[in-house]
Amino acid sequence: MNTYDKLDQWIDAHFDEQVKFLQELVRVPTDTPPGNNTPHAIRTAELLQTMGMPAEQFEIPAALVHAHGLTSITNLIVRRRYGEGRVIALNAHGDVVPPGEGWTHDPYGAEIEDGKLYGRASAVSKCDFSTFTFAVRALEAVAKPAKGSVELHFTYDEEFGGELGPGWLLANGHTQPDLMMAAGFSYQVVTAHNGCLQMEVTVHGRMAHAAIPDSGVDALQGAVALLNALYAQNTLYKNIRSQVEGITHPYLNVGLIEGGTNTNVIPGKVMFKLDRRMIPEENPAQVEASIRAVLAQAVSDYNAMRDADHAIHIDIRRMLMANAMKPLPGNQPLVNALQKHGTEVFGEPIPAVGTPLYTDVRLYVERGIPGVIYGAGPRTVLESHAKRADERVVLEDLRKATKVVARSLSDLLA
Numbered sequence: 001m002n003t004y005d006k007l008d009q010w011i012d013a014h015f016d017e018q019v020k021f022l023q024e025l026v027r028v029p030t031d032t033p034p035g036n037n038t039p040h041a042i043r044t045a046e047l048l049q050t051m052g053m054p055a056e057q058f059e060i061p062a063a064l065v066h067a068h069g070l071t072s073i074t075n076l077i078v079r080r081r082y083g084e085g086r087v088i089a090l091n092a093h094g095d096v097v098p099p100g101e102g103w104t105h106d107p108y109g110a111e112i113e114d115g116k117l118y119g120r121a122s123a124v125s126k127c128d129f130s131t132f133t134f135a136v137r138a139l140e141a142v143a144k145p146a147k148g149s150v151e152l153h154f155t156y157d158e159e160f161g162g163e164l165g166p167g168w169l170l171a172n173g174h175t176q177p178d179l180m181m182a183a184g185f186s187y188q189v190v191t192a193h194n195g196c197l198q199m200e201v202t203v204h205g206r207m208a209h210a211a212i213p214d215s216g217v218d219a220l221q222g223a224v225a226l227l228n229a230l231y232a233q234n235t236l237y238k239n240i241r242s243q244v245e246g247i248t249h250p251y252l253n254v255g256l257i258e259g260g261t262n263t264n265v266i267p268g269k270v271m272f273k274l275d276r277r278m279i280p281e282e283n284p285a286q287v288e289a290s291i292r293a294v295l296a297q298a299v300s301d302y303n304a305m306r307d308a309d310h311a312i313h314i315d316i317r318r319m320l321m322a323n324a325m326k327p328l329p330g331n332q333p334l335v336n337a338l339q340k341h342g343t344e345v346f347g348e349p350i351p352a353v354g355t356p357l358y359t360d361v362r363l364y365v366e367r368g369i370p371g372v373i374y375g376a377g378p379r380t381v382l383e384s385h386a387k388r389a390d391e392r393v394v395l396e397d398l399r400k401a402t403k404v405v406a407r408s409l410s411d412l413l414a
């Protein structure tokens with residue numbers, strides 16, 4: 001029996017324990033917002049300690065966390081040093097969007113049905129807390145590496161951009177790995193991803209009684225004009241094509257709208273938040289300038305049809321600028337190992353592609369650290385129900401992905 005077979009055998013023998021570990025992680029809510037994620041980090045550290053894997057805890061200063069619109073963040077690093085050689089980081093994030101409506105399973109029950117584990121963050125990405133933890137445990141029990149190091153980075157700011165997660169750990173010198181792998185899905189190795197620009201637009205009018213609407217300026221009508229101008233851009237974006245397999249074209253979405261005070265009041269202020277996904281070939285500064293120009297033109301066109309006393313004006317605030325992830329030449333050892341073992345374990349080719357998502361990996365890549373995205377999950381985000389009701393992970397995918405990561409680490413540290 002070779003080392004790969006022994007790794008597989010260890011993971012099979014400990015898989016029930018791995019599933020219970022994941023269930024414990026899913027049962028501690030990490031809704032972001034509000035982003036009170038320190039309790040989950042503390043529970044994770046407790047569970048890791050019982051496995052003999054102590055975690056360093058990095059509590060982000062409260063003032064900084066609150067300034068980012070969150071409640072609490074404590075990031076974790078587990079360092080496993082075997083000898084001289086390269087350091088490989090494995091990163092997964094514990095924060096996740098709130099459950100929303102439409103669930104047929106308890107979002108935090110971690111229920112198992114028909115070979116699937118249900119719960120918010122079961123697929124993105126608490127599953128890979130378990131994938132990476134048990135891959136490292138298998139590696140140490142079987143391969144017993146004598147060179148290099150592995151670090152587990154469990155962080156809690158992916159949903160708000162990652163700057164207080166991996167970004168904070170890297171910027172403050174707490175880690176500087178040579179290679180890294182981030183939570184992903186099992187059937188492809190992701191080497192590139194979209195960027196993301198998020199902006200908050202506030203439309204200002206003037207409140208008035210609904211019985212005398214002309215005495216006010218309807219901010220909602222103005223917002224509708226702006227929204228129509230923004231959504232019209234999606235037709236144009238379809239003509240901008242990416243050359244990265246798995247990524248198509250840019251697109252824009254408005255995900256949140258708030259405004260008004262009561263049904264019988266002309267709304268004097270309306271706020272909306274937009275999300276503009278950028279393909280790797282786009283220039284982020286030019287994208288932002290273009291969005292601002294579209295909004296300015298829409299305001300000008302709207303006001304041109306009204307007198308000065310009924311004009312609207314807007315404020316624009318950039319919330320997030322997440323650059324696209326572009327492949328670094330040094331990522332090839334990761335790609336080769338994951339494709340080789342993924343093909344063997346899953347019995348099908350595992351392609352290297354891009355994804356329209358944006359992730360924390362860009363923060364490592366921006367600092368010259370080659371990285372890829374790989375972990376436990378289905379072929380598509382849609383299949384996982386990530387950010388939708390009844391998010392789930394197929395347990396057999398979890399088992400096999402853990403084997404692929406353990407085998408790959410064995411090769412990379414040999």
